[in-house]
Amino acid sequence: MSRVLIVGAGLTGSLCACLLRREMQSKVQIVVWDKARGAGGRMTTSRPPDPSCSSVDLGAQYVTATAAYSQSHHSFYSELLSSGVLQPLDSLIEGLRQKDGNKDFMTPLGMGSLVKHFLSESGADLFFEHHVTGLFRRGASWEVQRKAGGSETFDAVVLTMPVPQILQLQGDVGQNVPGRGPSLVVHTSVPFGVEHLEKEKDDVQPIILQELQKLLPDLPEPTSVKCQKWRYSQVLTSVPDCPGQMTVLDRPLLVCGGDAFSHSNFDGCVESALSMLSVLKSSL
Numbered sequence: 001m002s003r004v005l006i007v008g009a010g011l012t013g014s015l016c017a018c019l020l021r022r023e024m025q026s027k028v029q030i031v032v033w034d035k036a037r038g039a040g041g042r043m044t045t046s047r048p049p050d051p052s053c054s055s056v057d058l059g060a061q062y063v064t065a066t067a068a069y070s071q072s073h074h075s076f077y078s079e080l081l082s083s084g085v086l087q088p089l090d091s092l093i094e095g096l097r098q099k100d101g102n103k104d105f106m107t108p109l110g111m112g113s114l115v116k117h118f119l120s121e122s123g124a125d126l127f128f129e130h131h132v133t134g135l136f137r138r139g140a141s142w143e144v145q146r147k148a149g150g151s152e153t154f155d156a157v158v159l160t161m162p163v164p165q166i167l168q169l170q171g172d173v174g175q176n177v178p179g180r181g182p183s184l185v186v187h188t189s190v191p192f193g194v195e196h197l198e199k200e201k202d203d204v205q206p207i208i209l210q211e212l213q214k215l216l217p218d219l220p221e222p223t224s225v226k227c228q229k230w231r232y233s234q235v236l237t238s239v240p241d242c243p244g245q246m247t248v249l250d251r252p253l254l255v256c257g258g259d260a261f262s263h264s265n266f267d268g269c270v271e272s273a274l275s276m277l278s279v280l281k282s283s284l
């Protein structure tokens with residue numbers, strides 16, 4: 001049985017694991033590692049320590065399907081709608097110009113539930129706090145090293161983290177709920193993000209809170225505040241000439257995917273997962 005490691009329990013990795021399971025059933029052992037303490041990646045739903053506060057989506061907020069993707073990714077949308085993970089979003093999104101044929105969806109249990117849906121369907125062996133630091137070719141396999149120490153060997157490896165994080169890897173990669181109080185999420189502008197990227201979160205949080213106070217002076221004192229810095233946010237330009245994935249090496253197989261190889265939204269991750277599935281199928 002082939003052992004496949006998928007690095008990253010974000011949407012792309014989770015969907016890739018799910019599709020691989022559906023396609024190859026028990027012919028493959030699927031292992032998912034993520035450096036974080038939970039699944040979701042940039043579709044993370046954060047639960048505040050105080051149970052009287054509701055959860056909040058820190059990254060992606062909603063899903064927009066263009067008319068073309070509503071058709072070509074119909075099976076994904078209908079699966080998520082029928083299982084209650086997605087619901088049509090009928091209200092207006094302020095500041096967003098509506099395009100003809102676009103449909104918006106929200107996740108009643110948070111964007112993280114979307115990722116968790118595909119993860120649970122995958123039946124993968126899931127390990128959090130598994131931070132990959134290096135990949136080394138060992139004959140027909142990959143030896144994958146972890147930050148905490150130790151390594152494991154896999155027949156194929158799929159990397160789904162943002163490209164700048166792929167490039168930090170060592171080794172042979174480069175060579176080849178109701179009733180709860182509300183939560184409020186504040187997103188800063190891109191220029192603000194660029195200006196403050198290297199500053200400590202503790203220094204930036206008061207600036208954001210001060211601006212928020214000016215915008216909403218009557219806002220009550222928050223029960224808890226979490227400042228999240230997305231160093232790698234959304235992709236402006238995808239990796240050229242690599243639609244959906246980049247096969248770094250055929251044997252042993254090493255594939256890179258994620259929104260960096262398509263575009264930064266739900267359908268971009270679906271595109272990438274489908275494209276990696278086709279490479280995995282022909283290789284395994």
Ligand SMILES: Cc1cc2nc3c(=O)[nH]c(=O)nc-3n(C[C@H](O)[C@H](O)[C@H](O)COP(=O)(O)OP(=O)(O)OC[C@H]3O[C@@H](n4cnc5c(N)ncnc54)[C@H](O)[C@@H]3O)c2cc1C
Pocket residue numbers: 007008009010011012013033034035036039040041042043058059060061062063064130131132133160161162165230232233234257258259260263264265266267268269
């Ligand atoms: C602020 C923000 C708002 C957004 N808004 C929307 C929106 O409204 N609608 C929409 O459709 N999209 C939105 N997006 C884009 C969307 O969130 C991304 O396109 C999507 O989540 C990317 O998924 P992914 O699985 O490719 O990558 P990620 O979600 O980044 O997953 C990669 C995973 O790899 C893990 N990882 C990284 N390095 C390592 C390592 N060395 N070892 C182990 N694990 C590792 C990370 O912990 C992470 O869980 C938004 C993004 C951001 C940041």
